[in-house]
Amino acid sequence: MIIKEIASRRSIRQFTDEPVSDEDLEEIVKAAQFAPTERNTRAWEFVIVRDQKIKDKIFEGFEQPFLAKAPALIIPVIDEVKTTLPIQDLSIASAFIFLQVEALGLGAVWKNVNGERAEKIKEILNIPDNFMIINIIPLGHPAQKLPPHQESEFQKEKIHLDKW
Amino acid sequence: MIIKEIASRRSIRQFTDEPVSDEDLEEIVKAAQFAPTERNTRAWEFVIVRDQKIKDKIFEGFEQPFLAKAPALIIPVIDEVKTTLPIQDLSIASAFIFLQVEALGLGAVWKNVNGERAEKIKEILNIPDNFMIINIIPLGHPAQKLPPHQESEFQKEKIHLDKW
Numbered sequence: 001m002i003i004k005e006i007a008s009r010r011s012i013r014q015f016t017d018e019p020v021s022d023e024d025l026e027e028i029v030k031a032a033q034f035a036p037t038e039r040n041t042r043a044w045e046f047v048i049v050r051d052q053k054i055k056d057k058i059f060e061g062f063e064q065p066f067l068a069k070a071p072a073l074i075i076p077v078i079d080e081v082k083t084t085l086p087i088q089d090l091s092i093a094s095a096f097i098f099l100q101v102e103a104l105g106l107g108a109v110w111k112n113v114n115g116e117r118a119e120k121i122k123e124i125l126n127i128p129d130n131f132m133i134i135n136i137i138p139l140g141h142p143a144q145k146l147p148p149h150q151e152s153e154f155q156k157e158k159i160h161l162d163k164w
Numbered sequence: 165m166i167i168k169e170i171a172s173r174r175s176i177r178q179f180t181d182e183p184v185s186d187e188d189l190e191e192i193v194k195a196a197q198f199a200p201t202e203r204n205t206r207a208w209e210f211v212i213v214r215d216q217k218i219k220d221k222i223f224e225g226f227e228q229p230f231l232a233k234a235p236a237l238i239i240p241v242i243d244e245v246k247t248t249l250p251i252q253d254l255s256i257a258s259a260f261i262f263l264q265v266e267a268l269g270l271g272a273v274w275k276n277v278n279g280e281r282a283e284k285i286k287e288i289l290n291i292p293d294n295f296m297i298i299n300i301i302p303l304g305h306p307a308q309k310l311p312p313h314q315e316s317e318f319q320k321e322k323i324h325l326d327k328w
Contacts, residue, residue: 035259044322100167162213
């Protein structure tokens with residue numbers, strides 16, 4: 001059977017005003033830290049933003065500025081000096097974050113950032129130069145309800161046996 | 165509570181000879197296909213290798229040639245023409261694969277590939293030029309038992325509140 005959280009996880013972009021507890025945020029980052037990393041380098045760190053002014057600054061000029069209303073943001077960052085697979089390790093940690101968020105009855109979305117926008121966010125958050133940021137994860141209590149993934153989404157034709 | 169599969173998942177490199185069933189392999193790829201992708205492009209495909217000769221060819225010259233003994237390999241690949249975030253989407257799908265593998269009582273490991281080795285594997289598997297490969301996931305029934313992740317691994321000091 002598909003893991004419950006994998007089946008039910010959907011990208012959530014609308015949140016209620018209810019804050020996310022310290023306990024839940026800690027649990028979510030812990031799950032991220034149980035993710036595998038390149039040669040066990042564990043080079044990530046996690047910035048959690050709940051200050052509305054900082055959230056507003058981060059989402060200034062975004063095509064989805066309403067994401068600033070999310071009660072919390074998690075921004076995973078990684079020391080590029082320590083790892084040779086920064087995007088992989090950040091992405092895997094983010095995937096674990098999504099599933100743990102789901103397990104806690106919360107919702108989240110991957111908001112991609114790169115280039116100048118990534119640099120601007122690093123500046124706002126005072127993140128050291130040697131750290132890479134690839135996304136922002138807004139999260140909170142869902143204000144939208146999306147159905148779980150369906151059997152019909154599975155594309156069996158995308159499986160190639162032994163050779164393409 | 166941390167999701168059971170996140171807490172218990174460890175990188176497994178030793179496998180018994182017992183084959184992985186078609187049903188389990190399908191379930192694992194289905195879990196991967198429930199992963200979020202850039203703008204829902206779902207540009208990945210999945211090669212499953214169980215033919216011993218092909219596994220041997222793939223792991224020729226590897227520093228861990230014994231991985232060729234894994235009863236199955238999953239190689240997620242992604243169409244670089246369709247997505248702008250190939251590494252992210254492959255990594256997230258791989259993370260979901262690891263957790264679903266764990267849910268089925270199986271074990272797996274991320275074997276990184278890039279450069280010439282990636283090209284060689286694409287050639288062996290007849291993977292089209294426009295597809296990217298970043299890893300091989302050997303999997304099977306674990307022949308090693310590793311303890312689950314411990315509370316003590318959690319580095320709370322890697323959480324930064326509102327600013328670094």
